Amino acid sequence: MKKFCLALDLIDESELIAEYEKYHENIWPEIKQSILDSGIKSMEIYRVQNRLFMMIEAEESFSFDAKNKADKNNPKVREWEELMWKFQQQLPHSKPGEKWQLMDKVFSL
DSSP states (O other): OEEEEEEEEEOSOHHHHHHHHHHHHSOOHHHHHHHHHTTEEEEEEEEETTEEEEEEEEOTTOOHHHHHHHHHTOHHHHHHHHHHTTTEEOOTTOOTTOOSEEOOOOOOO
């Protein structure tokens, strides 16, 4: 299994944060299926203030490039991602249109 950690910020407005969390209480079935189809076995998102932290465990064959390509060809995923932009903001130094930033591991015990 591969592990990945990613970060993203939400727009710092309590009403928007609450709405974002509400959407994630019961994600659309097509989104769940696209995640599983990509080889992701486990995904968790945590929040502190407006900062999100995502942990992913995926099969060895998992590829962000393959997932991004599949997502671009999936109308429901595109619809979900467009909706999520209402709540999200890029981290500083992100490339244009880039959302979640892959984090570097700096310590392991």
